[in-house]
Amino acid sequence: MTENDLLYTLALQHVPKIGDITAKRLISFCGSAEAVLKEKKQTLAKIDGIGQAILIDIHKSNHLKAAGEEIHFIKENKIKVSYFKGESYPEKLKHCIDGPILLFQTGNISLEQQRIISIVGTRKITTNGITFCNNLVEQLKPYNPIIVSGFAYGTDITAHKAAIKNGIQTIGCLAHGLNQIYPKVHKKYMVDVENNGGFFSDFWSTDVFDRNNFIKRNRIIAGLSEATIVIESAEKGGSLVTADIANSYNRDVFAVPGRVTDSQSIGCNNLIKHQKAMMLTNPLDVPYILNWKLEDDHKPVLQKQLFVELDATEKTIYNYLKDNEKQQLDVIAINCRLPIFKVSSTLLNMELKGIIRPLPGKLFEVV
Incomplete structure (x- = not known):
C-alpha cells in the first residue's frame, strides 16, 4: 500500500469506537479509508452500525496528525505493514471477521510455508509440560511448520525456544506496540526470534499497555494458525480464550490431557471433555489429523485393517x-x-x- 493509503488507514483506526469489523464495513462501503474520511456524515450514517458517537469524531483533524506521527515511527524502525486486502497479509487471517485491518511486523517472517500452528498454555508450565512441548516441536520439525505463540512466560516462550533450537520459523504475537517488549526479561530472546521469524502486532507505538490487550492479541494467534495446541491450562486462562477463538474460526484445537488432580491440566481436560479440543497424546497426531504429507520416505503409514467387524x-x-x-x-x-x-x-x-x-x-x- 502507498504511504497515503497507510496514512488514511491509520487515521481511520485512530477514530474512537471504530474497531476492525466496523472499519472493514466502512472501507467496503466507500472503497478506501481515504474515501471514508472524506465522505459526508449523512452518507456514512446510512451504513449499518455507524452511530452518532462515531460520526461526531470521524472528521476531526487529530486523526491524520496522529497517523502521520505513527508513520514516522514505522519508517524510523523499518516496520513492515500489511493491509488486510494486501498480498502480504496472512492468508488464514483474511478469513477472520475481526482480523486487524493493519498488521505490523518486524523480523524475517515468511508465510510461504502455510503449515502454521499455535502453541499456547499456562504461564506456570510444569516440567512435564516443557518436556511435551519440546518433544512436540522436535517431532514436527520434518514437516517444517511455523510455530506461533504469544512470547509470554511459561508455555509461550518454551514453544518459541523449542522452534529456534530446531531451526523452525517462529512468530511472536505481541499485546503492545513494537516499541516495547513484555515481559522485559524476554528481551534477550528477541534477536533469535527475529532471525528465525519475527513479531506481529496490531497495536500502535502510542497504545498504552493494558492486560486486556492480551485478549485482543489472542485472536491473531488463533487466526494465523490452522490449529491451536493447548499444552497445559488451569481452569481459567488466556489459552482457553485462544482455544475458544480458534473454535469460532472453525480451526482445529488440540489439548494435552493430564491427571484430574493436576491443577495445570484442568483446562485441557475440560476442553476435551466438552469436545472443544481433540486429545493430543502423541505429537504425530498433529500432522496426521491436519493431513500434512512429507516429501520423503519417512512419512507415517496408516493402513486400513481388512475385514474389520463393525457394530x-x-x-x-x-x-x-x-x-x-x-x-x-x-x-x-x-x-x-x-x-x-x-x-x-x-x-x-x-x-x-x-x-x-x-x-x-x-x-x-x-x-
Whole structure:
C-alpha cells in the first residue's frame, strides 16, 4: 500500500469506537479509508452500525496528525505493514471477521510455508509440560511448520525456544506496540526470534499497555494458525480464550490431557471433555489429523485393517460417510439420527480401527 493509503488507514483506526469489523464495513462501503474520511456524515450514517458517537469524531483533524506521527515511527524502525486486502497479509487471517485491518511486523517472517500452528498454555508450565512441548516441536520439525505463540512466560516462550533450537520459523504475537517488549526479561530472546521469524502486532507505538490487550492479541494467534495446541491450562486462562477463538474460526484445537488432580491440566481436560479440543497424546497426531504429507520416505503409514467387524452404529456411520464423502461431526449426527456424544466416541473407535480418518475443519472421511 502507498504511504497515503497507510496514512488514511491509520487515521481511520485512530477514530474512537471504530474497531476492525466496523472499519472493514466502512472501507467496503466507500472503497478506501481515504474515501471514508472524506465522505459526508449523512452518507456514512446510512451504513449499518455507524452511530452518532462515531460520526461526531470521524472528521476531526487529530486523526491524520496522529497517523502521520505513527508513520514516522514505522519508517524510523523499518516496520513492515500489511493491509488486510494486501498480498502480504496472512492468508488464514483474511478469513477472520475481526482480523486487524493493519498488521505490523518486524523480523524475517515468511508465510510461504502455510503449515502454521499455535502453541499456547499456562504461564506456570510444569516440567512435564516443557518436556511435551519440546518433544512436540522436535517431532514436527520434518514437516517444517511455523510455530506461533504469544512470547509470554511459561508455555509461550518454551514453544518459541523449542522452534529456534530446531531451526523452525517462529512468530511472536505481541499485546503492545513494537516499541516495547513484555515481559522485559524476554528481551534477550528477541534477536533469535527475529532471525528465525519475527513479531506481529496490531497495536500502535502510542497504545498504552493494558492486560486486556492480551485478549485482543489472542485472536491473531488463533487466526494465523490452522490449529491451536493447548499444552497445559488451569481452569481459567488466556489459552482457553485462544482455544475458544480458534473454535469460532472453525480451526482445529488440540489439548494435552493430564491427571484430574493436576491443577495445570484442568483446562485441557475440560476442553476435551466438552469436545472443544481433540486429545493430543502423541505429537504425530498433529500432522496426521491436519493431513500434512512429507516429501520423503519417512512419512507415517496408516493402513486400513481388512475385514474389520463393525457394530450397528459403526455400520450406519460408515455407510453414510461412504455415500457422502467428507462430513462434519454434527452433520453426521443429524443425518444418522444419533446423539453427538455417541457419534464422537464411535468415530474415535473407527479411527483406531483404521477405517475413517479426521481431516482439517473437523471433517471425517472413509479411508
